[in-house]
Amino acid sequence: METRISDMMTDLKRMKNHIEDLEEENSQLRRQLSIMSGAGVQSNTNSPPAALQNLVRLYQEGFHVCNLHFGRLRSGDCLFCSAFLYKKQE
């Protein structure tokens, strides 16, 4: 019984942390989107195109741009993002 309660407490704590992470991620995304929509105005047709530049910036600011986790916070560098950006540059 005691271990079951302590297991439940651990689960609850994990869920709480997860929610906090999601909220943090959400607000970062919102901030990000607003910056990007502003950035779109001054975009030029020079290479690399603005869309690619935006993706690169999004990645550099810590978000996935790959189709596996698009828009999610990344931990460390992502092979799939990096390969995707490389294909775009080619």
Added chain:
Amino acid sequence: MQISLPAENLLNALLTVYRAVPPRTPLPILTGILFETKENELYITATDLEHSICTYVSATIEEPGAAVLPAREITELARRLHDTSIVKIQTDGQTNTTVINYAQSELTLHGFSPDEYPTMPELPKENLINLPQQQLRKMLKQVLYAVSTEEHRPVFTGVLFEFTNEKLNVVATDTHRLALRSTLLDTQPSKLINVIVPGKTLNELSKLLVKEDSEVSIYVTENQIFFLLNEVQIVTRLLAGNYPNYNLVIPQHTSCDVTLDTKELLEAVDRAFLLSSPGRQTVFFQLQENTLTVFLNAQTGRIREDLQVNITGDQMDIGFNGRYLMDALKTINSEQLHFKFTGPTTPALLKPAGQDEYISVLVPAIPQQ
């Protein structure tokens, strides 16, 4: 049930299956190991419901039957007995109490009812393929380091097995690095399928792939994979979900190719990594003319090592997570290796010189803004 066998044989069998006993479980019976007699053999099974390991050992069967004994106690007892001493195991089916006699001594264990122990999945009739044990062990060794340990994206905690008519590809990635090992098959598999096998089970399997000149037989059902080797059968649930198209991250064209001594590079990176700290694990390369400079500047100091190498293509500066780089370098089983770069921020590829069976792909470290 009443059986007797040498302590050494009992211990070996227990140690083989013990890996499948869950360290923590809400089901008390899973903390037990199932003993069953079949003809002149004792079958021993453990499971955590995700995967099961079963093995058999010859024993003198005085009275056939079954028992579930507490895993830790029976294994630790067997470990503490003299190898050659004969252990007599006697279970009362009514009370699930087992008396274990050794030398002049006796230990009584309170077990569980074998009727309540989960039944093992049935082996399919037709096997998929047989592979030499050593071949599978080498293949697994070259990819298991790249398996993810993070549970939130389950497919990455597994290894993709891709069977084609003439080839088997095994692939692992944790999205920071990727390893792909291929092998030509002597015989065609009975089905052309792709399955994702949990890395945890494969780690255990590879420790059991010890016999030279012996094969492992693989069976696959819709949601399970069986490995049969020597006296052991391992079954595990397959991971559900689609494996991402890994070909997308394997560079097709590279802009800089370096050929160098594997051991020299590994040792240089290992020394440079001494100056790393938890948040700063990047080891930098400077590729210029025929020199690869490995360096790391840190608060504690700085290191710089020049390696004489063969470079064709663009010069560049690039950094990699030192831990990931060393993991990859340790799997290159040739004196010389090719390190191929696409650019300072895009995937790089490593492969043993003169071999096309194995590649390892790494993402460069890009400083977060």
